[in-house]
Amino acid sequence: MGLSRRGFLALAAGAVAGALASPIVWKTLDDVTIWTQNWPWIPRLKPGENTFLATTTKMCPSSAGTIVRIVGGRPVTIAGNPEHPLGSNGVTALAGAEVQMLYSPSRVKTPLKRMPDGNFQSISWDEAITLLAGHLKNASRTKDSLLCISGDQHGVTANELLSACAGACGSSRFFLMPGEIQPAARAARLMGADAQPGYDLEKSDYVLMIGANALETWGPVIRNRRAFAEGRPHGEPPATTWTYCSATQVSSAAAVNSWVPVAAGTEAVFALGLAHLLIKNGYAANAPDIAGFAALAAEFPPQRVSALTGAPEALLRKTAVELAASAQPIVLAGSQNNSGAPAATVMAAIALNMLLGVVNKEGGLTFLPWPATLLEHALPRARQLENDLCAELAAIAAGKSPTPNLALIYDANPVYALPDKHKLLKAYASIPFKACITPLMTETAMASDLVLPLPMGLERLDDVCNPYGCGKNVYSLCVPVLPAPLTDARPLDAILSATLAQAQIALPNFADQEAALTGTKPFTIRSLIAARAQKMHAKEQELLKGAAHTDETLAPVSLRFATDILQKAIKPLIQSAASETVRIAPMTRMALGTPDTAIPPFGVKLIRASELKGTELFALVNSNTAARLGLTPGCRVRLCADSGASLELGVNIYDGVMDNAIAVPNGYGHTAFDAFSRGKGRNLADLYSVAVQEGLGSEWKVAGLRLERA
Amino acid sequence: MSDSEARVSGKRNGMFLSTAVPFLVGLVVLLGFGWIVFPGLLYEKKEQPVAFSHKTHVQDQGMACTECHFLRKDGSFAGLPDIDSCASCHAAPLGDTEAENLFFADYIEKNKPVPWLVYAKQPDNVFFSHAAHSEEVCGTCHAELAGPALCATCHMDMQNMDTPPVHEQNILTAYSKQTMKMEYCERCHANPGHTDGSTRASNACFVCHK
Numbered sequence: 001m002g003l004s005r006r007g008f009l010a011l012a013a014g015a016v017a018g019a020l021a022s023p024i025v026w027k028t029l030d031d032v033t034i035w036t037q038n039w040p041w042i043p044r045l046k047p048g049e050n051t052f053l054a055t056t057t058k059m060c061p062s063s064a065g066t067i068v069r070i071v072g073g074r075p076v077t078i079a080g081n082p083e084h085p086l087g088s089n090g091v092t093a094l095a096g097a098e099v100q101m102l103y104s105p106s107r108v109k110t111p112l113k114r115m116p117d118g119n120f121q122s123i124s125w126d127e128a129i130t131l132l133a134g135h136l137k138n139a140s141r142t143k144d145s146l147l148c149i150s151g152d153q154h155g156v157t158a159n160e161l162l163s164a165c166a167g168a169c170g171s172s173r174f175f176l177m178p179g180e181i182q183p184a185a186r187a188a189r190l191m192g193a194d195a196q197p198g199y200d201l202e203k204s205d206y207v208l209m210i211g212a213n214a215l216e217t218w219g220p221v222i223r224n225r226r227a228f229a230e231g232r233p234h235g236e237p238p239a240t241t242w243t244y245c246s247a248t249q250v251s252s253a254a255a256v257n258s259w260v261p262v263a264a265g266t267e268a269v270f271a272l273g274l275a276h277l278l279i280k281n282g283y284a285a286n287a288p289d290i291a292g293f294a295a296l297a298a299e300f301p302p303q304r305v306s307a308l309t310g311a312p313e314a315l316l317r318k319t320a321v322e323l324a325a326s327a328q329p330i331v332l333a334g335s336q337n338n339s340g341a342p343a344a345t346v347m348a349a350i351a352l353n354m355l356l357g358v359v360n361k362e363g364g365l366t367f368l369p370w371p372a373t374l375l376e377h378a379l380p381r382a383r384q385l386e387n388d389l390c391a392e393l394a395a396i397a398a399g400k401s402p403t404p405n406l407a408l409i410y411d412a413n414p415v416y417a418l419p420d421k422h423k424l425l426k427a428y429a430s431i432p433f434k435a436c437i438t439p440l441m442t443e444t445a446m447a448s449d450l451v452l453p454l455p456m457g458l459e460r461l462d463d464v465c466n467p468y469g470c471g472k473n474v475y476s477l478c479v480p481v482l483p484a485p486l487t488d489a490r491p492l493d494a495i496l497s498a499t500l501a502q503a504q505i506a507l508p509n510f511a512d513q514e515a516a517l518t519g520t521k522p523f524t525i526r527s528l529i530a531a532r533a534q535k536m537h538a539k540e541q542e543l544l545k546g547a548a549h550t551d552e553t554l555a556p557v558s559l560r561f562a563t564d565i566l567q568k569a570i571k572p573l574i575q576s577a578a579s580e581t582v583r584i585a586p587m588t589r590m591a592l593g594t595p596d597t598a599i600p601p602f603g604v605k606l607i608r609a610s611e612l613k614g615t616e617l618f619a620l621v622n623s624n625t626a627a628r629l630g631l632t633p634g635c636r637v638r639l640c641a642d643s644g645a646s647l648e649l650g651v652n653i654y655d656g657v658m659d660n661a662i663a664v665p666n667g668y669g670h671t672a673f674d675a676f677s678r679g680k681g682r683n684l685a686d687l688y689s690v691a692v693q694e695g696l697g698s699e700w701k702v703a704g705l706r707l708e709r710a
Numbered sequence: 711m712s713d714s715e716a717r718v719s720g721k722r723n724g725m726f727l728s729t730a731v732p733f734l735v736g737l738v739v740l741l742g743f744g745w746i747v748f749p750g751l752l753y754e755k756k757e758q759p760v761a762f763s764h765k766t767h768v769q770d771q772g773m774a775c776t777e778c779h780f781l782r783k784d785g786s787f788a789g790l791p792d793i794d795s796c797a798s799c800h801a802a803p804l805g806d807t808e809a810e811n812l813f814f815a816d817y818i819e820k821n822k823p824v825p826w827l828v829y830a831k832q833p834d835n836v837f838f839s840h841a842a843h844s845e846e847v848c849g850t851c852h853a854e855l856a857g858p859a860l861c862a863t864c865h866m867d868m869q870n871m872d873t874p875p876v877h878e879q880n881i882l883t884a885y886s887k888q889t890m891k892m893e894y895c896e897r898c899h900a901n902p903g904h905t906d907g908s909t910r911a912s913n914a915c916f917v918c919h920k
Contacts, residue, residue: 006725007732014736021737022744027752031882037833038884045834050784 048072054546056464056476058457060095063154063467064222068481075099075481088226093591097600106440106673108453109487133502135433139406140169147404148174151412154467156371157528160378164508165496167377175389177412178339181468185385187346191562195367195555200471201227203363206326207242211267212334216251217588219469247585248663249656261658264585266309266577271348273305277320278355285354293561308577328363337586337666342699344569360554366471369555376511390690390698397427407434415443417595419688443672453489460491476548493524569696584702585661592667598677610652611665617681620654620663642704643689647682753878761809768869775861787840827877829888837920
């Protein structure tokens with residue numbers, strides 16, 4: 001008997017009913033939904049025991065003490081360490097991303113060698129060391145043929161190893177990347193202090209920040225924020241007053257009592273205007289050249305200062321009155337783009353602190369002794385800071401200094417960060433062989449002949465010593481939170497020791513005979529840290545547990561105003577202020593990372609639509625400036641400088657920018673790193689050029705800025 | 711009944727049979743397949759790598775569940791013991807069973823972690839706190855839930871098992887058949903008696919789903 005059509009349909013209907021009344025459909029649907037959560041690329045939790053390790057951030061310029069939460073041996077999050085003198089309960093967006101950055105797609109995984117076709121090829125460490133040793137040996141045959149560039153602004157040990165290595169190869173050309181500390185150290189030296197300026201914000205009752213964006217990027221910002229918060233507890237009247245002088249209302253301006261608009265590059269004039277008012281009010285300092293300084297300050301009456309800086313006269317006078325009325329005021333100076341304020345600006349700020357009588361006083365401007373030099377051939381810290389990278393590259397470009405044969409770049413990104421690209425980078429590019437020791441594939445690594453992977457801050461032993469801005473001596477260690485780096489990276493001491501040994505160059509010994517007799521191998525980070533701890537009377541084991549060593553010893557100083565130098569230094573600033581009708585105002589945020597890190601994972605979420613849309617970067621101007629220059633929101637302009645550099649940007653309106661200023665966000669325009677940083681916006685450093693003044697170092701500026709409609 | 715009526719009636723009966731019978735056949739076959747055959751196809755049966763006897767450890771040696779499955783100092787649950795924990799007693803074979811000898815040779819001597827198949831594995835988006843489901847909490851009202859009895863509320867009655875149960879792994883989800891589903895959680899979490907008092911077992915999503 002065959003199955004009729006009707007019978008077949010009935011069978012099918014029965015089967016459907018049976019299937020629906022059984023788990024076939026429902027269980028399969030349920031399981032399929034769970035199956036869709038099991039894609040192999042979805043990261044899986046790896047449960048384990050929670051442990052917490054205290055360390056210090058090396059990646060973030062805040063140098064904050066942090067606590068890393070480790071689950072089952074894997075670091076997962078970072079929080080602030082309130083027990084650390086540079087820490088608090090919070091961290092910056094950059095320090096907070098340090099764990100995630102361990103897994104950055106931009107990490108250099110193995111040594112890389114540039115091949116004749118321009119591409120990189122992965123090579124073994126043995127090959128890499130042999131290659132570098134060959135170039136090092138050649139370089140050591142000619143004096144000053146090795147150029148070292150370090151991006152470690154706040155540490156001592158890595159810089160000591162590098163400069164000792166350079167010294168052992170017969171070179172004194174060791175340079176730190178430009179930062180706030182170099183002009184500050186230069187200004188202090190010119191004014192008679194052989195010590196590092198520090199700022200005792202914690203005990204100050206009035207903080208005047210002239211250009212120094214102290215609550216966002218200047219100095220140890222987490223400690224600055226803690227000092228700010230402790231002086232202004234919730235629910236109570238503020239015990240401290242903070243005033244911020246800058247061209248734009250950035251984070252610091254949003255929090256402080258008053259914002260004073262001061263055009264970028266004219267901060268020294270503003271400080272001298274305040275000095276004039278204070279001197280008129282009877283303030284003086286016990287310095288031999290006070291009369292000369294008073295005469296210089298008298299050239300800056302409020303009306304002239306207002307005309308040159310754009311600061312309203314009333315606000316200038318109000319600030320002077322507030323300074324005079326405070327028991328423990330302090331004045332900080334800094335730049336808006338972290339390249340370092342001109343030495344003249346820092347000199348003017350130190351002069352104000354001298355007038356206020358707060359030098360080496362509680363709550364005032366302190367002078368910290370330089371850390372000891374432990375290795376032979378190493379440059380002392382003060383000498384390291386005197387060396388001016390921009391000035392050196394400018395001299396190479398001008399043929400006044402010989403081109404080195406070998407450049408060794410450590411954890412720095414000069415190709416992205418340096419100004420005057422057509423001059424300085426041309427000089428840099430002319431160096432025949434460039435080796436870059438870096439954890440991330442930066443623009444500089446991309447332009448190098450040899451790239452050597454360095455462990456990230458959470459993977460290596462390193463240190464932080466008196467980061468610029470802190471008011472007392474602080475020594476703290478970055479301790480590895482992982483048993484081994486996640487890539488085939490090696491620490492600096494291992495790289496340099498192996499290279500020097502292969503090049504048959506003797507490893508530098510301890511400079512101090514007493515330390516040399518301890519029998520430890522000196523050319524290692526661990527032994528240098530141990531020797532430094534011993535010298536500081538710090539407990540090494542406590543340091544290794546993440547505790548900071550602090551010391552309130554100050555260097556005795558006898559300051560002078562150095563009026564002659566200040567007068568010379570301020571002249572170009574005045575000329576520029578008088579001639580420029582519109583000025584660049586850099587806007588720098590820690591959330592956008594540093595040149596060495598690019599935009600960290602958490603920073604991407606903090607980018608405003610008004611500053612970056614797709615790949616287009618926007619400059620911000622206020623309504624008055626927009627009306628004067630005929631700019632409308634969304635229009636495109638080309639910013640052109642006398643140097644020939646130019647940037648094309650969109651324009652948006654933001655009334656937090658002062659008149660005649662064009663605020664440009666800093667930290668964009670990378671050509672390396674990951675997809676979130678590469679090709680986004682433009683690099684503001686491209687617009688800057690460098691002026692070198694004899695004895696005063698280099699100064700970044702945008703001379704002759706003009707706007708063209710793009 | 712006339713002939714024509716009989717023909718119509720016979721035709722109807724024929725239609726009924728030719729429709730109902732296939733329907734019932736389809737229904738019964740699929741019901742049988744769905745309830746009897748399908749579950750067997752959906753789950754892959756796997757044996758544990760070691761024939762571990764909970765009975766020997768709990769009943770014969772008098773060990774508590776928490777000696778191997780303990781809460782760490784930080785409050786997180788250690789889950790399965792690692793090989794070092796096992797080796798703390800089994801540094802040398804303690805008996806003469808084949809299972810222990812194999813375990814000793816394959817894992818202890820090689821210091822190799824045992825790839826246990828976990829019956830109660832939950833997805834990453836489920837946050838189950840053993841600390842919140844401990845005797846100190848549940849035992850406040852449920853005196854009967856002490857020691858292994860509390861564990862057996864959610865897990866199988868392992869203390870009485872001399873050989874590990876077969877691990878039935880869902881071929882789609884990769885989870886065990888014995889894994890607790892959400893409706894089981896809701897027996898307590900959605901029970902009004904648990905919203906107050908010492909447990910205060912909230913049924914809000916974020917309590918368990920992070």
